[in-house]
Amino acid sequence: MSSIKIIHARQNNLKNISLEIPKKSITVFTGVSGSGKSSLVFETIGAEAQRQINETQSSFIRNRLQHYGVADVDRIENLNVPVIINQKRLGGNARSTVGTATDVYAPLRLLFSRMGQPFVGYSNVFSFNNPQGMCPQCEGLGFVQTVNVSALIDKEKSLNEGAILFPTFQPGGWRWTRYVYAGYFDNDKKLKDYTEDEWNRLLYASEHKPPHPDKNWGKTVKYEGVIPRIEQAFLRKDAKEYHTRKQALKQIISIQTCPSCKGQRLNKKVLSCKIGGKNIADCTALAIDELLHFINNLQSEAYAVILQEITKKLQNICDIGLQYLTLDRRTDTLSGGESQRIKMVKYLGSSLVDLLYIFDEPSIGLHPKDVQHIASIIHQIKDKGNTVLIVEHDPDLIKIADQVVDMGPGSGSNGGEIIYQGGFAGLKQSDGKTGRYFAQRPSFNKNPRKAKGYLEIKNATKNNLKNVSVRIPEGVFTVVAGVAGSGKSTLIHGVLPDFYPQATIIDQSAFVSNVRSNVLTYLHLSDALRKLFADANQVSEKLFSRNSEGACKNCKGLGVEKIDLAFIDDIEQPCEVCGGSGYDPEVLQYTYRKLSIADVMKLTITDAISLFPEPLFSKAFNLLIQLGLEYLTLGQRLDTFSGGERQRLKLTKELSGSGNILILDEPSTGLHPSDTEKLLIFLNQLVDQNNTLIVIEHNLDIIARADWIIDIGPGAGKYGGEIVFEGTVEQLLKNKTSVTASYLNQYLK
Numbered sequence: 001m002s003s004i005k006i007i008h009a010r011q012n013n014l015k016n017i018s019l020e021i022p023k024k025s026i027t028v029f030t031g032v033s034g035s036g037k038s039s040l041v042f043e044t045i046g047a048e049a050q051r052q053i054n055e056t057q058s059s060f061i062r063n064r065l066q067h068y069g070v071a072d073v074d075r076i077e078n079l080n081v082p083v084i085i086n087q088k089r090l091g092g093n094a095r096s097t098v099g100t101a102t103d104v105y106a107p108l109r110l111l112f113s114r115m116g117q118p119f120v121g122y123s124n125v126f127s128f129n130n131p132q133g134m135c136p137q138c139e140g141l142g143f144v145q146t147v148n149v150s151a152l153i154d155k156e157k158s159l160n161e162g163a164i165l166f167p168t169f170q171p172g173g174w175r176w177t178r179y180v181y182a183g184y185f186d187n188d189k190k191l192k193d194y195t196e197d198e199w200n201r202l203l204y205a206s207e208h209k210p211p212h213p214d215k216n217w218g219k220t221v222k223y224e225g226v227i228p229r230i231e232q233a234f235l236r237k238d239a240k241e242y243h244t245r246k247q248a249l250k251q252i253i254s255i256q257t258c259p260s261c262k263g264q265r266l267n268k269k270v271l272s273c274k275i276g277g278k279n280i281a282d283c284t285a286l287a288i289d290e291l292l293h294f295i296n297n298l299q300s301e302a303y304a305v306i307l308q309e310i311t312k313k314l315q316n317i318c319d320i321g322l323q324y325l326t327l328d329r330r331t332d333t334l335s336g337g338e339s340q341r342i343k344m345v346k347y348l349g350s351s352l353v354d355l356l357y358i359f360d361e362p363s364i365g366l367h368p369k370d371v372q373h374i375a376s377i378i379h380q381i382k383d384k385g386n387t388v389l390i391v392e393h394d395p396d397l398i399k400i401a402d403q404v405v406d407m408g409p410g411s412g413s414n415g416g417e418i419i420y421q422g423g424f425a426g427l428k429q430s431d432g433k434t435g436r437y438f439a440q441r442p443s444f445n446k447n448p449r450k451a452k453g454y455l456e457i458k459n460a461t462k463n464n465l466k467n468v469s470v471r472i473p474e475g476v477f478t479v480v481a482g483v484a485g486s487g488k489s490t491l492i493h494g495v496l497p498d499f500y501p502q503a504t505i506i507d508q509s510a511f512v513s514n515v516r517s518n519v520l521t522y523l524h525l526s527d528a529l530r531k532l533f534a535d536a537n538q539v540s541e542k543l544f545s546r547n548s549e550g551a552c553k554n555c556k557g558l559g560v561e562k563i564d565l566a567f568i569d570d571i572e573q574p575c576e577v578c579g580g581s582g583y584d585p586e587v588l589q590y591t592y593r594k595l596s597i598a599d600v601m602k603l604t605i606t607d608a609i610s611l612f613p614e615p616l617f618s619k620a621f622n623l624l625i626q627l628g629l630e631y632l633t634l635g636q637r638l639d640t641f642s643g644g645e646r647q648r649l650k651l652t653k654e655l656s657g658s659g660n661i662l663i664l665d666e667p668s669t670g671l672h673p674s675d676t677e678k679l680l681i682f683l684n685q686l687v688d689q690n691n692t693l694i695v696i697e698h699n700l701d702i703i704a705r706a707d708w709i710i711d712i713g714p715g716a717g718k719y720g721g722e723i724v725f726e727g728t729v730e731q732l733l734k735n736k737t738s739v740t741a742s743y744l745n746q747y748l749k
């Protein structure tokens, strides 16, 4: 029972592999992108563990749990209950804060309900999500949304001309009929000509039955002014239509701190209850290390247990380097790295043992200093008697493994095997790409490019920035470094574009795409491919389009069918007729170099390049290879890409430009270290074409090769926000104060 046994796994590209993973230890999975790490760790082990738990639930719960496919594996023995910690950010909900997400807020409420003066009630009244505790004006949100009348109303128009600028209130919309049939208004009169009475009635009247409505007026319908109507339908707590009209609402709503509670979310009675001069909202507004100090100074025999619990949880947050956050910070404003660590804290406090923890690249967004914090949490989780699996590229995390499983040798059909399994020391001697990378000595840039001019930022104070003024050299490759939360994104994404609106941010956000967008359409190669097929077979190009004659009639070319389930989100399954290709089976008789169009869509870039030597194709495919994306298939849907893959694909569009300011955010995300070298060549090409390149990065290989470094810190949050260092790598290595310098020195030793 001391190991998990996986027998004959074949999911995706896995080559019928079997392995044993020791329990109560840390196993790190390495290998180039597409080698099969996720297929093994998430889609086989994670999915099977999840499925085995689901089997024990009632069918009602089972239906509501996420549907994992059944893994393609003969058998897995000795699985534990899984906890999967992925890179998804904590949800976008105004009611979720660092305090609620880490479970610190609950014992703090308890403390106030016991120790607070005066006594106002049980611990639940200190919750801003509880009607008895929440501020009545903002219903516990801390802010109020008000309708911006000048954005909602076009006074130059009449009701019939569409004066109310909001869906459903527009001519023909059902809400519009309430105003034009009410019998109150001349529907052709421009609103600027309304009397004060008419204006107030249109906008603000409270609910009533109009005395002389038009004949079209519904008998039971009531009249209400536009503003209270919008507030009622869209802005109240739990308003059903909020989400359906989010975009339109953005145009007409302004958000202000709630005047009644001043953003503290709670009602006056609850806020009057204090301990040591502070109410609960004052406490949650303190930086976590200051709150810890405050709690430590409270002396009470009677409440020692609660105090201890709060102290322990706060200490955990400090230990992972998030002491600068406040408990009242909304979780939807945290960075990806901050979110992931907040999720981890919650599990640190858990007393459950013998679980299977699975982490997906926990180093993302983290400076080497932060990575040490993460390593220490992972050790603690293991020491409690849990098994830890990590998919990771970061050398500092690979080193903490009790055991490394290296996958490869290549990607896609060239991968799916285990190249090495054993300790880190042995990995360096192994003959895979990972082993060879670790056997090499890293180097740094000794001949940096000279600036052609400077971009200047003056006196920036956004978020934690402390009146920062900085010059960014033009025409060179600059890396912005610093610990998580130090202010890198605030400076580069938040402030720089205010000074230089022409800057292009190439980020990891989703493409504007539909389910028909794939790698080929992104590269604008679909037309050329269709032409090759049409010419070879002397038929129409349209036959090879899934938007046109070539579409499978069953799924209309989508390749999937949606199954509508009553209670849960729709799920998709491959179309039965075309098997997921989206093409009409008739079309597949036409081939090009022995392959049907559906076969071609399944080719990886590596395989496709020999089949399509034409310059148009080979140029685009070579770019993808340079960016470490050779394992993608031509038909892979854009909505299946990870953030790192998206950013690298977007880079392909920049290669032709010159004189641009390009901003990248951690382009090394998800890249195997052996691919970083290729990425660097690509980035340097962009600079050689006379672009200014600014990259936020933690990867020491990339920092070491920059022309210019801007290091922000020294710490995170209020302890950061200053320029610690600016200069070349050679100068950085001599700097005694920068944390980045000390890690880089160790690394290059």
Ligand code: ADP
Pocket (backbone or CB within 6 Å): 012, 013, 031, 032, 033, 034, 035, 036, 037, 038, 039, 040, 407, 411, 412, 413, 631, 632, 633
């Ligand atoms: P890694 O995690 O090492 O980057 P993956 O396990 O994601 O690699 O992918 C291994 C191979 O399996 C790749 O060739 C990938 O394209 C393929 N693959 C991944 N997911 C799917 C899927 N849902 N359907 C078909 N092939 C897939």
Ligand code: ADP
Pocket (backbone or CB within 6 Å): 324, 333, 335, 463, 464, 482, 483, 484, 485, 486, 487, 488, 489, 490, 491, 716, 717, 718
């Ligand atoms: P980095 O990019 O270096 O990780 P950020 O620029 O994201 O750091 O954050 C700098 C500081 O500003 C941190 O204390 C962070 O918590 C804070 N911060 C970032 N975004 C927001 C926001 N939307 N609201 C309030 N504080 C923020």
Ligand code: ZN
Pocket (backbone or CB within 6 Å): 135, 136, 137, 138, 139, 140, 141, 142, 143, 258, 259, 260, 261, 262, 263, 264, 265, 266
């Ligand atoms: Zn309020």
Ligand code: ZN
Pocket (backbone or CB within 6 Å): 552, 553, 554, 555, 556, 557, 558, 559, 560, 575, 576, 577, 578, 579, 580, 581, 582, 583
């Ligand atoms: Zn189909």
